[in-house]
Amino acid sequence: xxxxxxxxxxxxxxxxxxxxxxxxxxxxxxxxxxxxxxxxxxxxxxxxxxxxxxxxxxxxxxxxxxxxxxxxxxxxxxxxxxxxxxxxxxxxxxxxxxxxxxxxxxxxxxxxxxxxxxxxxxxxxxxxxxxxxxxxxxxxxxxxxxxxxxxxxxxxxxxxxxxxxxxxxxxxxxxxxxxxxxxxxxxxxxxxxxxxxxxxxxxxxxxxxxxxxxxxxxxxxxxxxxxxxxxxxxxxxxxx
Numbered sequence: 001x002x003x004x005x006x007x008x009x010x011x012x013x014x015x016x017x018x019x020x021x022x023x024x025x026x027x028x029x030x031x032x033x034x035x036x037x038x039x040x041x042x043x044x045x046x047x048x049x050x051x052x053x054x055x056x057x058x059x060x061x062x063x064x065x066x067x068x069x070x071x072x073x074x075x076x077x078x079x080x081x082x083x084x085x086x087x088x089x090x091x092x093x094x095x096x097x098x099x100x101x102x103x104x105x106x107x108x109x110x111x112x113x114x115x116x117x118x119x120x121x122x123x124x125x126x127x128x129x130x131x132x133x134x135x136x137x138x139x140x141x142x143x144x145x146x147x148x149x150x151x152x153x154x155x156x157x158x159x160x161x162x163x164x165x166x167x168x169x170x171x172x173x174x175x176x177x178x179x180x181x182x183x184x185x186x187x188x189x190x191x192x193x194x195x196x197x198x199x200x201x202x203x204x205x206x207x208x209x210x211x212x213x214x215x216x217x218x219x220x221x222x223x224x225x226x227x228x229x230x231x232x233x234x235x236x237x238x239x240x
Contacts, residue, residue: 001088001124003117003145003162005155006100013098013146017064017087019106019116020044021071026105030054030063037065045069046079047086062096068116071107080112081119088123092142100146103154110153117154118161120145125169127176170194184222184230191232201235 006012020026022044025034033052042050046069054063066087069079084101091099101120103113126140147154174182174190182190188204195202207228210219215231222229 001121001145002143003121003147003158005147005150005158008102008104008149012100012148013096013144014059015062015064015091015094015096015098016100016102016148017066018102018104019068019083019108020065021068021107022046024071025065033063033065043067046073047082049086049090051090064090066101068106068108076112077115080108080115081122084116084119084121085123088120088142088145092124092126092140093138095137095141097141098144098146099142100148102148103151104149106151108151110151110155111157113147113150113154114157114161117145117147117158118165121162121165122168125172127173130178183225183227185227188230188232191234195234199236199239201237203233203235205231205233 018026024044025037029037030052033054036052037050040050042048042065044065044067046067048065048067050065052063054061064087066083068083069076073079087099087101099120101116103116106113108116124140124142128134128139147158174187192202192204205213205215207219207222210229210231218231219229
């Protein structure tokens, strides 16, 4: 899932979401949208989503309200991630390719805005490599999240969160692959390829090295496989 930052002056996609705190619908909300949200019992709770179609200058727009939960919640970061995840969950296979999240009036800090984007990106991860019979309606269509009018510091905070998301997605990939695809040797090779250029130093131990170090427990497990055991160690000593 690609995340880009724009201002409201730039052209926006048809699908635009606004973030709403619990029990705090915006005062400038269109009367019809407000009444619809109320009828649907949308209260801005974390993870709640309400959608309305409104007429715009360039055609019909899909206006979405996403609940952020209570502003003073102890687990504020989790609530914000849940808000972003709920948006992706609803529109991942909707046919829409781009979703704008408008942070105007949200009152969020840069780090908090990054939490919303973090949840949105992680919820969009899927491992469909071996799912060859999906219909077009079942395939993900949403490929881009547009952060609109993001608060100061959001882009810098997102650099950190996006790196964390990339690591989580890679871990999910390794876990999701079947054992005839990811085994010690292929695990090492895939990790080395993904980490190339990152500055991470990689050390790989084989059967001989592991035996010399007395790693009997690991070697005992490896005896149940025709594959030679490998142990990968990563060393990170910082960077400029």
